[in-house]
Amino acid sequence: MDLFSAQHPDFVSLAEGACWLPGFALPVMDTLWSGLQQHLSAYPPQQMMTPMGLMSVRTSSMGSWGWVGNSRGYAYSATQPGKHLPWPAIQPVILKLAEEAARRAGYPDFVPDSCLINVYAPGSKMGLHQDKDEMDFTQPIVSLSLGIPATFLFGGAKRTDKPVKIPLQHGDVVVWGGASRRFYHGVLQVKTNIHPLVGAQRINLTLRKAR
Numbered sequence: 001m002d003l004f005s006a007q008h009p010d011f012v013s014l015a016e017g018a019c020w021l022p023g024f025a026l027p028v029m030d031t032l033w034s035g036l037q038q039h040l041s042a043y044p045p046q047q048m049m050t051p052m053g054l055m056s057v058r059t060s061s062m063g064s065w066g067w068v069g070n071s072r073g074y075a076y077s078a079t080q081p082g083k084h085l086p087w088p089a090i091q092p093v094i095l096k097l098a099e100e101a102a103r104r105a106g107y108p109d110f111v112p113d114s115c116l117i118n119v120y121a122p123g124s125k126m127g128l129h130q131d132k133d134e135m136d137f138t139q140p141i142v143s144l145s146l147g148i149p150a151t152f153l154f155g156g157a158k159r160t161d162k163p164v165k166i167p168l169q170h171g172d173v174v175v176w177g178g179a180s181r182r183f184y185h186g187v188l189q190v191k192t193n194i195h196p197l198v199g200a201q202r203i204n205l206t207l208r209k210a211r
């Protein structure tokens with residue numbers, strides 16, 4: 001028997017500068033989930049428009065910079081869509097978790113100012129794209145999954161680079177930065193399923209330093 005594959009790894013390298021941290025968020029999940037539920041009732045996720053059309057995911061944000069789209073483009077915004085109001089601060093449990101995950105991945109100086117919340121109902125997906133609207137590419141991306149499983153695609157520097165398929169579960173974190181900071185990534189169509197805590201949805205938090 002292969003003893004290594006029989007173990008549950010807590011760190012899986014994906015590329016230079018990128019790793020998958022299975023179950024990293026589970027120890028703080030109770031606090032995290034109750035705070036996130038409160039946030040989602042106060043700031044209900046909305047389907048955003050992009051130049052490519054209406055997104056299948058619904059989004060909300062925390063932090064100094066939220067993410068908003070419309071038919072002309074998308075950008076970080078200090079205010080909620082259609083309002084002159086800021087987003088609430090990134091909740092402390094989320095901020096601490098993101099900083100700890102970044103440290104584990106080799107980025108000890110990560111201080112995110114943006115937390116995008118993507119809600120995937122079964123059938124939702126996100127096409128291959130690069131995260132490239134941030135100002136400082138020395139800062140990594142920290143991505144946390146909750147709820148039903150999803151297949152995360154992690155490719156390379158070119159859109160045509162064949163992505164690896166990562167079966168993300170509730171509580172998993174993926175971090176990418178350094179040499180893989182602008183690598184293409186996406187999410188396959190989420191399959192119908194029910195998670196005992198989160199229900200019939202996948203929620204992803206993307207923590208970034210936007211400015």
Ligand SMILES: O=C(O)CCC(=O)C(=O)O
Nearest residue numbers: 116118131143187204206
């Ligand atoms: O949902 C995910 O796992 C990825 C989200 C993402 O790539 C993004 O928000 O830019």
Ligand SMILES: [Fe+2]
Nearest residue numbers: 129130131185
């Ligand atoms: Fe992304």
